[in-house]
Amino acid sequence: MFLVFTGNGKGKTTAALGQGLRSIGEGRRVLMVQFIKGPWKSGEDISYKKLSPYLKIVKMGLGFVGILGDKLPLSAHQKAAKNALKYAKKEVSTGKWQMLIMDEINNALKLKLITLKDALYLLKYVRPRVEHIIFTGRDAPKKLITLADLVTEMKEIKHPYMKGIKAKKGLEY
Numbered sequence: 001m002f003l004v005f006t007g008n009g010k011g012k013t014t015a016a017l018g019q020g021l022r023s024i025g026e027g028r029r030v031l032m033v034q035f036i037k038g039p040w041k042s043g044e045d046i047s048y049k050k051l052s053p054y055l056k057i058v059k060m061g062l063g064f065v066g067i068l069g070d071k072l073p074l075s076a077h078q079k080a081a082k083n084a085l086k087y088a089k090k091e092v093s094t095g096k097w098q099m100l101i102m103d104e105i106n107n108a109l110k111l112k113l114i115t116l117k118d119a120l121y122l123l124k125y126v127r128p129r130v131e132h133i134i135f136t137g138r139d140a141p142k143k144l145i146t147l148a149d150l151v152t153e154m155k156e157i158k159h160p161y162m163k164g165i166k167a168k169k170g171l172e173y
Contacts, residue, residue: 001132001149002123006106006140009154010172016101016134017044024054028098028131031056033088035081035113035137036104038063043170060084061104065111074113081113085122092129099132106137106144116141123147 003019005012020030032048038061048057062080064070084102092100102122108114119135120143126133135144145151161167 002127002147003132003134003150003152004106004140004144004148005134005136005152005154006138006145007152007154007156008138009156010159011154012136012138013044013103015152015154016103016136019132019134020055020099020101023099023132024051029054029056029096030099030101031088031091031097032058032101032103033084033091034059034061034103035084035108036061036064038080058087060087061108065113077111078113081108082118084108085114085118089122089125092126095129098130099134100126100130101134101136104137105135106140108137109141110137110139116143119144120147 003016005015016032020032023030032044032055034057038059040063044057045059048055060080060083062072062077065072065074065077088100088102091097105114105119109116109119123133123144135148140151
């Protein structure tokens, strides 16, 4: 099954991890490849190790692109995103993963770090090799929404950031 979690609200990665947790509960193995999240630590970086070898999270991104003090050239982010695609394909070819989560791949598409053609190629390669694949991130392209078996849009209604409250460790990262 191909799932897409998109929208401007919080919870896309969290929903994907929840699906992964269910899958692990049934004895399956889950690989999450993260596109944008990079150099900083988040709660899942610590917790996934407690679920190893059933869950593996690999940060391939270099952080936010063009915002919050990012000084890297776009080409560096593009190279990292392309490496994430290659890594996912290589890992899936081992046959040891039943679920693949491509975290924030939709953002990578919107930021032109990878092309839709690249994402569709990966999807075509991966689908017969894993039971479930999940794409997360804002601004999912219509083509992915059309191809998906399940699409959930997270809609922001209210968020502490609107009041100037920064992200909370253990809740948002």
